[in-house]
Amino acid sequence: MEREHYIVVEARNVTKQYSSVSESMALKEVTLKIRSGEFIILFGPSGCGKSTLLNIIYGLERPTKGEVYLREKKLFEMSERELDEVHRYKIGYVFQQFSFLRNLNVLDNVCLPKMFIGEPFNSRRKRAMQLLEELHLDQFSRRYPQELSGGQQQRVALARSQINNPRIMFFDEPTGNLDKKTGLHVMNMIRKMNRHSKKTVVMVTHDPSYLDYAHRVIYMQDGQIIKEKNNHRLMFLTAPKESK
Amino acid sequence: MIAGLIDYLFLVIKQFSARKMRTFLTMLAIGVGVGSMFLLVSFVLGLQDLVLHRIAPVETLSTADISPGNLSYINDSSFEQVAKMPLVNAAVPIIYLSGQASDDGGKAFADISVNATTPDYIKYDGIAVKEGRNFQQGQGECLITRAAIQLFSEPEMLGKYLNIRELIPANSNIANTSIPRVDGEVKVVGVLDNDEVPAVYIDIEKVKNVAPELNLSGIKISISDVSQINNLKEDIGEIGFEADAVYDMVEETSKLFNYIQAGFSLLGVIGLFVATIGMFNTMTISLLERTRDIGYMRAFGVSKQSVRSIFLTESALIGMGGGFLGIVIGLIVSIIINSSFRFLALKVGSEGFDLFIFKWWIILATLIFSILIGLITGIYPAKRASKISPLESIRYE
Ligand SMILES: Nc1ncnc2c1ncn2[C@@H]1O[C@H](COP(=O)(O)OP(=O)(O)O)[C@@H](O)[C@H]1O
Ligand SMILES: [Mg+2]
Numbered sequence: 001m002e003r004e005h006y007i008v009v010e011a012r013n014v015t016k017q018y019s020s021v022s023e024s025m026a027l028k029e030v031t032l033k034i035r036s037g038e039f040i041i042l043f044g045p046s047g048c049g050k051s052t053l054l055n056i057i058y059g060l061e062r063p064t065k066g067e068v069y070l071r072e073k074k075l076f077e078m079s080e081r082e083l084d085e086v087h088r089y090k091i092g093y094v095f096q097q098f099s100f101l102r103n104l105n106v107l108d109n110v111c112l113p114k115m116f117i118g119e120p121f122n123s124r125r126k127r128a129m130q131l132l133e134e135l136h137l138d139q140f141s142r143r144y145p146q147e148l149s150g151g152q153q154q155r156v157a158l159a160r161s162q163i164n165n166p167r168i169m170f171f172d173e174p175t176g177n178l179d180k181k182t183g184l185h186v187m188n189m190i191r192k193m194n195r196h197s198k199k200t201v202v203m204v205t206h207d208p209s210y211l212d213y214a215h216r217v218i219y220m221q222d223g224q225i226i227k228e229k230n231n232h233r234l235m236f237l238t239a240p241k242e243s244k
Numbered sequence: 245m246i247a248g249l250i251d252y253l254f255l256v257i258k259q260f261s262a263r264k265m266r267t268f269l270t271m272l273a274i275g276v277g278v279g280s281m282f283l284l285v286s287f288v289l290g291l292q293d294l295v296l297h298r299i300a301p302v303e304t305l306s307t308a309d310i311s312p313g314n315l316s317y318i319n320d321s322s323f324e325q326v327a328k329m330p331l332v333n334a335a336v337p338i339i340y341l342s343g344q345a346s347d348d349g350g351k352a353f354a355d356i357s358v359n360a361t362t363p364d365y366i367k368y369d370g371i372a373v374k375e376g377r378n379f380q381q382g383q384g385e386c387l388i389t390r391a392a393i394q395l396f397s398e399p400e401m402l403g404k405y406l407n408i409r410e411l412i413p414a415n416s417n418i419a420n421t422s423i424p425r426v427d428g429e430v431k432v433v434g435v436l437d438n439d440e441v442p443a444v445y446i447d448i449e450k451v452k453n454v455a456p457e458l459n460l461s462g463i464k465i466s467i468s469d470v471s472q473i474n475n476l477k478e479d480i481g482e483i484g485f486e487a488d489a490v491y492d493m494v495e496e497t498s499k500l501f502n503y504i505q506a507g508f509s510l511l512g513v514i515g516l517f518v519a520t521i522g523m524f525n526t527m528t529i530s531l532l533e534r535t536r537d538i539g540y541m542r543a544f545g546v547s548k549q550s551v552r553s554i555f556l557t558e559s560a561l562i563g564m565g566g567g568f569l570g571i572v573i574g575l576i577v578s579i580i581i582n583s584s585f586r587f588l589a590l591k592v593g594s595e596g597f598d599l600f601i602f603k604w605w606i607i608l609a610t611l612i613f614s615i616l617i618g619l620i621t622g623i624y625p626a627k628r629a630s631k632i633s634p635l636e637s638i639r640y641e
Binding site for chain 1 (some may be wrong): 247248250251252254255258259261262537540541543544545546547548550553633634635637638
């Protein structure tokens with residue numbers, strides 16, 4: 001039971017200052033612990049530092065001060081190779097914006113995290129096709145991502161993030177460019193991923209509509225965490241046992 | 245690198261098909277550079293072939309002429325010594341004499357060079373027997389040059405008898421003994437392709453029979469391994485003789501051609517350099533266009549090495565495509581020139597030859613060379629690509 005909920009990602013006193021000239025900091029002494037199986041929403045107004053925080057705990061951006069741990073390992077002491085493996089296998093990231101290779105069709109874009117590692121074409125395409133079927137996108141597999149609608153693109157990005165079946169998922173404004181109905185659909189998929197596949201989810205949003213999807217909401221403002229709210233209705237501690 | 249190779253190729257081919265025209269034009273530029281170099285090299289080879297093989301026939305390449313040094317004589321025992329040297333395949337003695345000859349009618353005696361030797365001499369010297377055949381030993385036969393025919397009244401000398409008399413040694417080195425009168429008849433069995441020197445070639449036995457003590461004017465040898473020619477020359481020098489090898493001349497000429505080839509290649513390199521700049525430009529544009537793509541790849545765990553390999557694969561493929569185009573261009577141009585040249589030669593009634601000569605190694609070398617050019621051109625863009633940060637894609641939209 002205890003092992004189920006140990007801390008998978010931890011930010012300790014993370015500070016980020018983009019330019020040494022300006023006084024303003026994108027993040028100030030942020031400390032955050034994310035437990036295995038949790039659904040966390042980072043919530044706050046635009047420009048408060050949510051994306052910066054997500055990119056730092058993903059290892060793309062270095063903090064000016066502070067440490068990030070992935071399980072027990074310091075993220076920024078990893079070798080390049082280890083960090084690449086984190087991005088390939090351990091954390092799935094669905095970016096806010098269009099993030100596809102325009103020369104590749106949907107199927108091959110979904111395969112991207114399995115490319116260049118010697119994995120045979122057919123086996124990875126089979127797996128990608130499965131994921132696309134699950135998301136009802138199989139009829140678009142030969143199309144190019146730029147030809148799809150925003151909601152479809154978001155689902156393709158979701159499929160791509162799943163291809164190596166990572167245990168941790170990051171979403172940056174997954175509903176940002178979508179209408180209400182499509183947004184809801186995407187949110188339900190994320191919830192399903194958390195409940196049924198027991199994935200740890202960290203989601204960034206400035207939209208208050210979906211806050212009750214999370215076990216825990218982290219409120220941010222001006223680069224700081226100002227408040228944390230547990231959603232008791234969802235009973236995180238028992239949730240992973242409930243399903244399946 | 246190897247594990248991902250098929251993916252690099254896959255990605256690069258996708259990139260090419262998204263940018264067909266640009267890819268083709270870049271390859272074409274490389275192709276023109278490579279093709280002109282290809283042409284220059286095969287042109288030089290053509291010239292070299294013309295000079296070396298038409299002017300010096302192959303059989304003579306491995307022969308040398310030994311002549312007595314300043315104060316020495318080639319007698320029979322030194323002939324044996326030379327013939328037994330390890331690199332010497334065959335040794336043919338020759339005695340240069342001069343005398344007078346007349347044809348059947350016996351009207352006038354003409355001064356003529358008389359070379360007393362064995363039938364092998366003709367083979368190793370590379371003079372062609374134009375009519376008739378080579379002479380045989382002990383048969384009283386001889387060969388005459390075309391130039392000699394003009395001395396006689398009849399234009400057709402084959403099968404006729406020549407009367408030869410008053411032979412004297414042509415140079416002092418062999419005059420250790422006086423020659424008794426060698427009057428006699430020899431039958432003309434072949435005409436040699438030589439319009440300059442009026443000469444007859446007779447059986448050396450005929451001279452040796454009457455003057456066994458006569459020294460040799462020279463020895464023609466055939467060498468088993470020409471690359472060791474200098475060792476052989478030293479050995480021959482030690483016994484006081486000198487050796488002149490056809491190979492030396494050829495080697496000198498070859499060296500000259502190597503220089504010409506190098507010079508021409510340099511011109512080709514300049515053309516290629518220009519093409520390479522074009523390719524570099526294309527690679528840089530391609531890099532800028534794909535900054536976001538690369539950023540995303542990196543964000544999903546594609547390693548720096550893989551990004552570098554993608555670009556190197558791309559540039560190597562452009563180089564290879566350029567190489568193929570260059571070979572095709574080179575082949576087409578040289579085939580056109582070769583055949584029109586042959587056609588023209590035929591029209592003026594002369595024997596044609598190829599201006600451009602192809603060798604498999606040129607084609608192979610051209611291909612390898614252009615792939616290398618591609619790879620080298622790709623190094624810098626590949627390095628820059630591998631340094632692109634994922635944030636560049638994600639941050640600024
Ligand atoms: N690369 C950057 N260089 C300079 N400032 C940046 C950069 N990225 C983000 N910022 C600044 O940091 C702050 C936080 O940005 P961000 O994390 O994107 O906010 P959010 O995702 O909450 O909207 C903003 O003021 C933004 O302008
Ligand atoms: Mg943001």
